[in-house]
Amino acid sequence: MSLGSWADPGAPGAEAVPGIAPGSPAAQAAPGPLPPPDAARPPPGSARSPAVHTLELAKSYRRTVALRGLSMTVARGEVFGFLGPNGAGKTTTVKLLLGLARPTGGEAMVLGAPAGHVESRRRVGYLPELFRFQHWLTAREVLTLHARLLQLPRRDRATADALATVGLAGRADTKVGTFSKGMQQRLGLAVALVGDPELVVLDEPTSALDPVGRHEVRAIVRSLRDRGATVFLNTHLLEEAEQVCDRVTVIDRGKAIATGTLEELLGQRTSVRLRVRGLPDGWWRAHADLGAWSVEGEWLRLAGAPPESVPELVAMVVGRGGRVDAVVPEHQTLEDRFLELLGAR
Ligand SMILES: Nc1ncnc2c1ncn2[C@@H]1O[C@H](COP(=O)(O)OP(=O)(O)OP(=O)(O)O)[C@@H](O)[C@H]1O
Ligand SMILES: [Mg+2]
8 A cells, every 4th residue: 555545635746855844943954944835735634644654664774774664653633652762763763754864665644745745844843852952042032933934924922822831931031052951842842832733743852851841741742632733752751651642652673563552552460479279280271261370480470360359369269179378469560561562572
């Protein structure tokens, strides 16, 4: 299947246009502002095209294979988490989606247009992983610059709104060079949000923030969903994914290893450990319907069993003529499950 089937008939050209995504601080290095939108032409994509769709997307940097055939779909209006360990290929994917790097294989569509196309970039906000603003400008000036590059009609209003959203209204006229790391990250987020983009791509948006800042950013992400925007969130923070994402793809070594809601991926994270005497080895095999049994030294573990099942389990062992020496209900942590998932590739 070709991804082109999702391209809006009105989408101009199939060639990805090299350049800089709007909303990116890197846009400051672009040769000039984006050409004005063609009012006569409908914007590419529509409600029927996914926010993001990739098919066997691949990227190699000389000998390093960063991405080895990624296929995924992000629906409009969802908060999509892209979860993976360091070096998994998260930033590489984002760069390909924004046209900041060219794929060495496969295809990607963003908002119904080929990745990197000027018409989709216009409607995407981007917070890069690593960025630096012009230290001699104030926060307001940085945002105004981006509002001009985006050719927004009411720049003062858009700038003020974005600063207020990220909690920097009181520092609007402070030079960026004096900003703390967390304040710079907030400004980066404001740049990504200015102009109400349809798709907001955030690459580790809370890495420099304190717990209050993280909480605030998560609230902003939820509010973006409330107003119908799509959020593509790169993160390696499990609790971040758990708190805000509707769906996640877990990526490892350039390959998607699991996709679904976190609940689906993490499954039933409870288990019960038992120490049983008086029954022949392997007696539990007759009870595979209760969950996944495993032997850990003297202990048996029944994965998936909720704590409420303890009385029944004990009664079952006693009913077979055995004795329960000890029983421990357990809750697998999110982190354990994630490590298990990565280990199972
Ligand atoms: N410009 C580049 N040149 C060469 N190799 C690169 C380049 N960019 C990324 N890589 C390699 O591609 C792989 C994926 O890197 P990427 O930055 O996409 O990972 P990531 O998932 O974003 O990791 P992190 O959580 O550390 O940000 C790594 O092995 C990295 O070294
Ligand atoms: Mg990264």
